[in-house]
Amino acid sequence: MTETAGPRVAVIGLGSMGYGMATSLRRAGFEVTGCDVSADTVARFVAEGGHGAATPAAAAQGSAIVVSVVVNAAQTEAILFGEAGVAGTLAEGAVFVSCATMDPDVARRLAARLESTGRHYLDAPISGGAQRAAQGELTILASGSQAAFATARPALDAMAAKLYELGDAAGQGAAFKMINQLLAGVHIAAASEAIAFAARQGLDIRKVYEVITASAGNSWMFENRMPHVLDGDYTPRSAVDIFVKDLGIIQDMARAAKFPVPVSAAALQMFLMTSAAGMGRDDDASVARMYAQVTGTKLPGAAKD
Numbered sequence: 001m002t003e004t005a006g007p008r009v010a011v012i013g014l015g016s017m018g019y020g021m022a023t024s025l026r027r028a029g030f031e032v033t034g035c036d037v038s039a040d041t042v043a044r045f046v047a048e049g050g051h052g053a054a055t056p057a058a059a060a061q062g063s064a065i066v067v068s069v070v071v072n073a074a075q076t077e078a079i080l081f082g083e084a085g086v087a088g089t090l091a092e093g094a095v096f097v098s099c100a101t102m103d104p105d106v107a108r109r110l111a112a113r114l115e116s117t118g119r120h121y122l123d124a125p126i127s128g129g130a131q132r133a134a135q136g137e138l139t140i141l142a143s144g145s146q147a148a149f150a151t152a153r154p155a156l157d158a159m160a161a162k163l164y165e166l167g168d169a170a171g172q173g174a175a176f177k178m179i180n181q182l183l184a185g186v187h188i189a190a191a192s193e194a195i196a197f198a199a200r201q202g203l204d205i206r207k208v209y210e211v212i213t214a215s216a217g218n219s220w221m222f223e224n225r226m227p228h229v230l231d232g233d234y235t236p237r238s239a240v241d242i243f244v245k246d247l248g249i250i251q252d253m254a255r256a257a258k259f260p261v262p263v264s265a266a267a268l269q270m271f272l273m274t275s276a277a278g279m280g281r282d283d284d285a286s287v288a289r290m291y292a293q294v295t296g297t298k299l300p301g302a303a304k305d
Contacts, residue, residue, distance in 0.1 A: 007064030008033070009155050012056050012079050012086070014041045016237070017099075017126065018069030020133030021159050025067075026050055027136065028158035035059040060086035065155045066096050069126075072245060073102035077110060087117060095120040095151040099140075101181060101242075103249050104171035111144070111170030120148035123170035124156070125177035129224075130237060137161035141180070143172035178253060181246040182264045187221035188243065188284050189267035195226050196291035199299055206230055228285040232301020240287070241280040243271045 007030075011022040014036035025032045026049060033051040035058070036042050042052040053059035056079045060066050066086050068079050076098055080087050086096065096114055098107065098121065111121035122144040132138050140160040142149070145168060149156075156163050166172045194217075198208045209230060213223050228234060247268035254261040274280070274290040282289075292299040 007151075007154065008062055009065045009067060010035065010053070010056075010059035010063040010086075011067045011069060012036075012059060013069035013075075014038070014045055015069065016130035017133045018067075019045065020130055020135075021067060021069060021099075021126075021138070022050060023048070023134055024136035025155060025158050030155065030158065033059045033063065055084035056086045057084040057089045060094075061089045062091075064091070064094050065152055066090060066094065067099065067155065067159075068096065069099045071242070072100055073106040073110070076100045076102065080110060080114060087114060087119070090119050092118040093120070093147075093151070095122055095148050097122045097124050097152050097155070098170075099124055099126045101125050101177050101246055101249070102174055103253060104174040104178070107174040108169070108171040115145075120145060120151055121170055122148040122152050123173040124152075125173055126159075127177070127180055128161075132161070133159070140164065141166055141173045141176045143167035143174075144170055178246070178250055181243070182250050182261070184221060185243045185247045185250075185271065186263055186267045187219045188225055189270045189287055191219060191222035191226055192229070192270070192285060192288035193291060194222070195229050196288045196295070196297055196299065199292070200295060200297045205299075225283075225285040226288075228283050229288045229299060232299065234279070234282040234286050234289065234301070236281060236283045238284050239281050240271055240274045240284050243284055244268070244275050244280065247271060 009025050009030045010033045011018055012035045014034050022032050022034050033053050034045040035053045046052040107123045114121045124140050124142040126138050126140055128138040138160045139162045141164050143166045166176055199205050209226055212218050250264050270287050274287050277290055279286040
């Protein structure tokens with residue numbers, strides 16, 4: 001790369017999503033600095049042409065845009081305001097793009113704290129999976145000030161196929177993402193229940209997959225996740241504990257609003273049972289494996305090592 005297409009960008013968190021996002025930014029011509037708790041991952045990113053930093057503060061130095069791709073609100077707060085956090089080195093007028101799924105009230109609190117220092121905060125949770133992250137084709141559900149959008153837009157355009165601008169203040173993006181997570185969690189739990197029940201009936205579950213994906217009972221999650229069950233491959237693309245967290249946030253939000261969410265509450269219990277059975281870090285399709293273990297049903301690769 002001989003010239004850049006825009007401002008310097010730091011990506012904090014080079015997991016399956018963050019690495020793809022950082023790669024998409026590099027492919028678009030940005031000068032990208034990556035930071036991750038795994039030194040080996042940072043070294044791989046550097047070997048592929050990126051820059052590396054040992055701390056979020058170091059990564060943010062000189063960057064007009066910092067994209068934070070971590071798991072939850074606590075990690076986001078630590079990246080912002082913890083020891084070696086970005087708030088100490090981020091230039092005035094720079095933007096912090098928060099991609100973690102979190103309670104909207106927490107997003108508003110973090111935004112207010114950062115914006116009081118003269119930096120911008122964009123609430124920008126993501127959807128689409130690791131493959132779409134690597135292709136620069138994510139869906140980004142963003143809210144924030146016009147200034148935050150203006151500063152972050154070049155990077156957002158490089159990372160997303162669809163960018164939704166959902167409001168002029170932090171919290172709206174997070175709220176939209178929680179509605180998505182409610183549906184995603186319920187659909188994964190329902191798909192897992194269905195495929196395990198089909199196996200218990202003695203049906204050929206590959207034929208079940210073929211029939212359902214061509215029928216009204218199909219969902220994006222059934223079509224995307226159930227091949228993991230068919231192959232007995234529970235390598236995590238998205239882990240069970242992600243939905244323990246996200247469906248838990250939904251329960252907290254619903255309780256505060258005095259709004260009943262019984263279907264997502266049932267789905268949360270399925271994810272909790274799967275996590276308690278030792279599969280919390282495995283692929284979220286492991287809910288099917290939990291059903292198989294409880295009922296003595298045979299699935300491909302169902303036994304937990």
